[in-house]
Amino acid sequence: MEMTLSPTQQAVLDACTTALGRAAGPARARELRSAGGADDRLLTLLGEAGYLDVALDEESGPLTAVLITELAARHLALAPVGARSLVAPAVIAAEQLPEFVTIMDLAFGGPVRYAAQSEALIVLDGHDARLFTAAEYTTTAVETLFGYPLARVELQGGGVDLGAGSGDVARRWWRVAIAAEIAGTARAALDLTIDHMQGRVQFGKPLSALQALQHRVIETHVLIEGAMWMAREAAYHGAPAESSSSAAVAAVEAAGRTLFEVHQLSGSIGFTDEYDLTLSSLRLQTLRTEAGGMAAHSRALVAGRWGA
Amino acid sequence: MHFDFSDDELAFRKELKEFLDGELPVYFEFFDLPPEERAERSMAFVQLLSERGWLTPAWPVEYGGSAQAPWQQMILAEEMVAHGEPRTGQYMNVNWIGPAIILAGTPEQKAYHLTRISKGDVLWCQGFSEPDAGSDLAALRTTAVRDGDEYVINGEKIWTSNAGIAEFCFLLARTNAEGRKQDGISIFLVPVATPGIEVGDIESVLHPGAFHHVLFTDVRVPASCRLGPENEGFSIVRTLLANERTGVARYHRAAGYLDRIATWCAERDLLDDSAVIETLASARAACEAARLLVYQVYDEKTRGLDPDVSAWAYRTAAVRAERVVNEAAFTLMGAEGLARHSFADSQFEWAVTAGVAGGSYEMQLNSLARVLLGSKG
Incomplete structure (x- = not known):
C-alpha cells in the first residue's frame, strides 16, 4: 500500500497540470459556455500528449488515467476525459479508439453528455455494448443549466458489437470515471468557496472564521476526499463491481452535499455569471444523474457486495 | 501509488484471522461482559496474543515488539475489532500509552511498564477528562504539587473508562498554574491502588463499567512516576493522540x-x-x-x-x-x-x-x- 505518487506518476501529473493550466480553467470554461459545445481542442491536445492512453500503458495503467480524469475535472475541462481514458480503452481495441467518445445506457432515458459533439458513442445494452459512429445516430440538443452539452440520442444503425460482457465492463469503468470527475469538480467548487470565505468579511471577521460554517466545509471536504480515494482504489484494482459502484455512491453523495453547501456558503455572488462557481458546481448535478445515478449505483453495489 | 498489501501483510492477516476465528465465538462482544469478567477474559486473551508477538507488533524489538510496519498495526486493529475487540482497554496500552513511555520514559519506567504492557498482564485507564475540562483538555485543574521526592495529587477525573478494573492510570495533572495553560501539565503513571484514590461507578445506558469518576485526595506518588519533563506533558499527549483517533x-x-x-x-x-x-x-x-x-x-x-x-x-x-x-x-x-x-x-x-x-x-x-x-x- 502506497498512497503517494511514484516519481513517474508525479511527473505525468505535473506535466498534465501544466497543459491543463494553459488550455483549460475558468476562462476557457466560460468561453465554451458562451459558444456552446465541448472542448475538442483540449481533447486533441491531451490525446497528442498521450494522456488519454495512459490506461493502456503497463507502467501507468488505469490508476494514472483516473488521476488525470480527476485533474481535468478540477481544471474544469469540458471534454469526456473519463469516457475516453478509462471506459473506452476497457472495451475498444487500442488501434480503434476514437478520440472523442461518450457513453449512454439504454436502461436509462434522458439526455446524454457530449452526444452531439462525439465522433462515437458507446451504447450499453444490458450485459453487452456496441460502438456507434456519429453517422449512426442523430442528436437533439437539450437546453440545460447543468454545465455540460447534453443531447437526446436516436440510434439509426446497428453499431459494432464490442463483445459479450462489454456492457458490464464499460459500466464499471464508467462509475469509476464519474466518481473521479465528481471528486475533481467538487474539489474545484469547494476550493473556490474557501477562497470566498477567507475574503468575505461579515460581523467583523471572515466567514472562514465562523465555526458553524467551518464545520460544514470540513464535512464536505471529507466526503470529497473519501470519494476521491475510492475512485483511485477502484481504478487500481481494475474497476471491480463492488468498489466501482461503492466509489460512485460515495461520489454522488459528496456531489449532492457539495452542490448545496458551496452555494449556501457563497451567497448570492455564487449564482452570478461573473463569478466562477457555477462553472463547477452545476456540473455536479449532471454527474449525479449519469449512469442511472444513485439508484443504479446502489443496486450495483448491493449486488456486488451481498449478491442480491 | 498502489493499493496492494504485501504478501507478508496478507499472510499476517490470514494467520491472525484464523487464530481469532478459532479462539472466539462468532459475533462475540467483549464489551457486553460485566467489567470483572471482561477484564479476566481479556487479560487471558491478550497474553495469547503476546505469546504470538501480536500484541505490540509495531513496537521496537528492545521493548518487546517486533518492529513491524504500521500496516501490520492497521491489520491488527481491523481484525481485533471484527472479533469483538478482545483487547478491550488494552488497545489503548498498545497504541499510545506504551508509545508515550517509549517516547518519554526513563530506563526504569520503560523496563517495568513496557515489559508488562507487551506481555499483556496489566490494564490501564486514562485520567484525562475532568468535570470542567472535556474538549478543552488543557483547562484541567487536577494538581500535582512537588513535595521533596514526591508529588501530591488532588483533583477529580471523570468519564474514565476501565478505572474500576485498571491497575495504572495515565494521569494528566497541572504542575504549574502560571503562563499558557497547555504549558503547565505533566503526565504521571499512577497505581490506581495508591491511598487517596477513590474510584466510583457512573451508571449509564452504555455497557457495564463504561464510566467512572476518580477522586484524588492528597495522593502521594514518588517523583519517579512522572513521565517526561515537568510541564511538558501536553505536547507528549498531543503527539500521540493521532494513535488514539485511529486505534479502533x-x-x-x-x-x-x-x-x-x-x-x-x-x-x-x-x-x-x-x-x-x-x-x-x-x-x-x-x-x-x-x-x-x-x-x-x-x-x-x-x-x-x-x-x-x-x-x-x-x-x-x-x-x-x-x-x-x-x-x-x-x-x-x-x-x-x-x-x-x-x-x-x-x-x-x-x-x-x-x-x-x-x-x-x-x-x-x-x-x-x-x-x-x-x-x-
Missing part, C-alpha cells in the same frame, strides 16, 4: 455489522426493495470512505510523517460511517433493533459514542478547519 478500526466493525444487517434483509427477501438497497449502499460506501482515509494515516506513519491532518479527516469519516450504519440498522430492522444486545442495539452504542469517545467530533472539525481554512476557529 470503527469502519471495519461497522462494515461487519452492516453485513449482518444485509444478511438479515436477505433472509426476509428485502434486497430487491429500492429503499433497502439505497440505505445499505450508502452505509457501505461510508465505511469504505473511512477505510481509505485511515489508509492515508497509516501511509503517512509508514513514511515517518505526523499524520495529524489525515487522522482528523479519518475520524470525521469514521464517525459518519458509524452513524450511517446505525441509521441503516434501525431503518431496516425497525423494532427488532430495540432488543438489548441485538446487533442494532450494539451498533447504537458504538454510533452514539463515536463522536464523543477519544475527543469530540467537533474538535476534529475545528482542527481540520485551522489547516484548510487558515483560521483559529
Whole structure:
C-alpha cells in the first residue's frame, strides 16, 4: 500500500497540470459556455500528449488515467476525459479508439453528455455494448443549466458489437470515471468557496472564521476526499463491481452535499455569471444523474457486495 | 501509488484471522461482559496474543515488539475489532500509552511498564477528562504539587473508562498554574491502588463499567512516576493522540455489522426493495470512505510523517460511517433493533459514542478547519 505518487506518476501529473493550466480553467470554461459545445481542442491536445492512453500503458495503467480524469475535472475541462481514458480503452481495441467518445445506457432515458459533439458513442445494452459512429445516430440538443452539452440520442444503425460482457465492463469503468470527475469538480467548487470565505468579511471577521460554517466545509471536504480515494482504489484494482459502484455512491453523495453547501456558503455572488462557481458546481448535478445515478449505483453495489 | 498489501501483510492477516476465528465465538462482544469478567477474559486473551508477538507488533524489538510496519498495526486493529475487540482497554496500552513511555520514559519506567504492557498482564485507564475540562483538555485543574521526592495529587477525573478494573492510570495533572495553560501539565503513571484514590461507578445506558469518576485526595506518588519533563506533558499527549483517533478500526466493525444487517434483509427477501438497497449502499460506501482515509494515516506513519491532518479527516469519516450504519440498522430492522444486545442495539452504542469517545467530533472539525481554512476557529 502506497498512497503517494511514484516519481513517474508525479511527473505525468505535473506535466498534465501544466497543459491543463494553459488550455483549460475558468476562462476557457466560460468561453465554451458562451459558444456552446465541448472542448475538442483540449481533447486533441491531451490525446497528442498521450494522456488519454495512459490506461493502456503497463507502467501507468488505469490508476494514472483516473488521476488525470480527476485533474481535468478540477481544471474544469469540458471534454469526456473519463469516457475516453478509462471506459473506452476497457472495451475498444487500442488501434480503434476514437478520440472523442461518450457513453449512454439504454436502461436509462434522458439526455446524454457530449452526444452531439462525439465522433462515437458507446451504447450499453444490458450485459453487452456496441460502438456507434456519429453517422449512426442523430442528436437533439437539450437546453440545460447543468454545465455540460447534453443531447437526446436516436440510434439509426446497428453499431459494432464490442463483445459479450462489454456492457458490464464499460459500466464499471464508467462509475469509476464519474466518481473521479465528481471528486475533481467538487474539489474545484469547494476550493473556490474557501477562497470566498477567507475574503468575505461579515460581523467583523471572515466567514472562514465562523465555526458553524467551518464545520460544514470540513464535512464536505471529507466526503470529497473519501470519494476521491475510492475512485483511485477502484481504478487500481481494475474497476471491480463492488468498489466501482461503492466509489460512485460515495461520489454522488459528496456531489449532492457539495452542490448545496458551496452555494449556501457563497451567497448570492455564487449564482452570478461573473463569478466562477457555477462553472463547477452545476456540473455536479449532471454527474449525479449519469449512469442511472444513485439508484443504479446502489443496486450495483448491493449486488456486488451481498449478491442480491 | 498502489493499493496492494504485501504478501507478508496478507499472510499476517490470514494467520491472525484464523487464530481469532478459532479462539472466539462468532459475533462475540467483549464489551457486553460485566467489567470483572471482561477484564479476566481479556487479560487471558491478550497474553495469547503476546505469546504470538501480536500484541505490540509495531513496537521496537528492545521493548518487546517486533518492529513491524504500521500496516501490520492497521491489520491488527481491523481484525481485533471484527472479533469483538478482545483487547478491550488494552488497545489503548498498545497504541499510545506504551508509545508515550517509549517516547518519554526513563530506563526504569520503560523496563517495568513496557515489559508488562507487551506481555499483556496489566490494564490501564486514562485520567484525562475532568468535570470542567472535556474538549478543552488543557483547562484541567487536577494538581500535582512537588513535595521533596514526591508529588501530591488532588483533583477529580471523570468519564474514565476501565478505572474500576485498571491497575495504572495515565494521569494528566497541572504542575504549574502560571503562563499558557497547555504549558503547565505533566503526565504521571499512577497505581490506581495508591491511598487517596477513590474510584466510583457512573451508571449509564452504555455497557457495564463504561464510566467512572476518580477522586484524588492528597495522593502521594514518588517523583519517579512522572513521565517526561515537568510541564511538558501536553505536547507528549498531543503527539500521540493521532494513535488514539485511529486505534479502533470503527469502519471495519461497522462494515461487519452492516453485513449482518444485509444478511438479515436477505433472509426476509428485502434486497430487491429500492429503499433497502439505497440505505445499505450508502452505509457501505461510508465505511469504505473511512477505510481509505485511515489508509492515508497509516501511509503517512509508514513514511515517518505526523499524520495529524489525515487522522482528523479519518475520524470525521469514521464517525459518519458509524452513524450511517446505525441509521441503516434501525431503518431496516425497525423494532427488532430495540432488543438489548441485538446487533442494532450494539451498533447504537458504538454510533452514539463515536463522536464523543477519544475527543469530540467537533474538535476534529475545528482542527481540520485551522489547516484548510487558515483560521483559529
